[in-house]
Amino acid sequence: MPGAARLPLAGLPFAVKGPTGIRSYAARRLIAAGGVPVGSTSVPGPGTYWQTWGLGAHGRTVNPWRPDRTPGGSSAGSAVAVAAGLVELATGSDGAGSVRIPAAWCGVFGLKTTNGLLPSPDRSGLAAAGVLARSAAHAQTYLRCVLDSCGPAAPAPLPLRAAYSPGLGYADVDPEVAAVVRGAVDRLSACGVIRLTAGGCDLLDPADTWQAVRSGEVPPPAEELRRENDRRLNAFFATTPLLLTPVTPNRPHGHEGPGELFSTALTWAFNLSGHPAASVPAGFTSDGCPVGLQLVAQRGADVSLLGTARAVEEALISVRS
The missing domain is CATH 3.40.190 (D-Maltodextrin-Binding Protein; domain 2)
Incomplete structure (x- = not known):
């Protein structure tokens, strides 16, 4: 028409x-x-x-x-x-x-x-x-x-303050996965997209608490761990708008299953806390497996997180090309 x-x-x-x-x-x-x-x-x-x-x-x-x-x-x-x-x-x-x-x-x-x-x-x-x-x-x-009410995100002033935490203080990360993500973080810093702050963001391992919440029966120690992690994240995001980590501690496993590995080790903390989080392609391991860089922002900052992710993505693509 x-x-x-x-x-x-x-x-x-x-x-x-x-x-x-x-x-x-x-x-x-x-x-x-x-x-x-x-x-x-x-x-x-x-x-x-x-x-x-x-x-x-x-x-x-x-x-x-x-x-x-x-x-x-x-x-x-x-x-x-x-x-x-x-x-x-x-x-x-x-x-x-x-x-x-x-x-x-x-x-x-x-x-x-x-x-x-x-x-x-x-x-x-x-x-x-x-x-x-x-x-x-x-x-x-x-x-x-x-x-239905969200206009285009205004680009955040660059460089954006960010902290890199390779294992959030508790996760063991495949050294090659960690190296790929660290390389991406360093490239973002070198091209002026982020400005790395000292330190990272150490949390308590949320595995048992996530499972308790999922089961519907949350004992006091699990509630206390959740509150403590929320306190640490609130303190972190009060001064730093962006947290960077690997998405997974491991590379893709075979079709027989994950074994004892928790591929969720670096992701489910933010399901408990509620923060928005994104995965941006960071590169490949030597055996041809893709690796993701996780970007985490303050609760409710989904629009600005996508604007940041777009700048991160464009920078990493331009560096690779």
């Missing part, structure tokens, strides 16, 4: 996480903005260990960079659909790292929104809506559409 306003997505194809994803709030908002859902993506089946790897009821989901490795999960198929070029964005949900881990291992952008910003059926409060996308710019479009 002549003169009709063009919808923000205007026919852009997108994928939804799992067979029920089409009914999610985010999917309905994307459709209202003109997006076209083209299919539902694979999700690890019931009983899969932490749902962080890609083996489901219909078999394995293959990492497009290394077919012998998992793409991560539980937003496994969404990450693969974006990485393989089938769609430019796909919906996801993140209760322990289920957007950020597959984004990191498939070499795409991933965002977990601030807990409670968008509707979630998870009664524990751990899971937040998220998106996997070809770039941070595509994720900005997603957020504008699902919030």
Whole structure:
């Protein structure tokens, strides 16, 4: 119709996480903005260990960079659909790292929104809506559409104060994964995107507390650990707007499963605390596995986090090229 306003997505194809994803709030908002859902993506089946790897009821989901490795999960198929070029964005949900881990291992952008910003059926409060996308710019479009009130992010003045914490004070990180992420951080510092502050942000290991919250029975020691980590994060973000870590302590494992490894070690802390967090491609290990750089910001700072992620992404791409 002549003169009709063009919808923000205007026919852009997108994928939804799992067979029920089409009914999610985010999917309905994307459709209202003109997006076209083209299919539902694979999700690890019931009983899969932490749902962080890609083996489901219909078999394995293959990492497009290394077919012998998992793409991560539980937003496994969404990450693969974006990485393989089938769609430019796909919906996801993140209760322990289920957007950020597959984004990191498939070499795409991933965002977990601030807990409670968008509707979630998870009664524990751990899971937040998220998106996997070809770039941070595509994720900005997603957020504008699902919030229906969010204009373009004003770029933060650069360099942005940031701290790098390789293991958050408790996680053992694969040395090559740590080296790839540290290299990305150093490049961002050298090209003026960030200004590294002294120190990092050490937290207490949230593993037992996350599991207690998930089970619905939270003993006093778990509550105390959660409060202490919240106190430390509040103190950190009072002076420093950006926290940088690896997304995972390990590289993608095989389809036989994760074994005793917790791929969630560096992600689920921010499901407990509620902070928004993103995964930006940082590079590759020597065996061809993608590695993700995690960006964490203050609660509710999703819009500015995406603006920062876009600057980070563009800087890393320009350095690599």
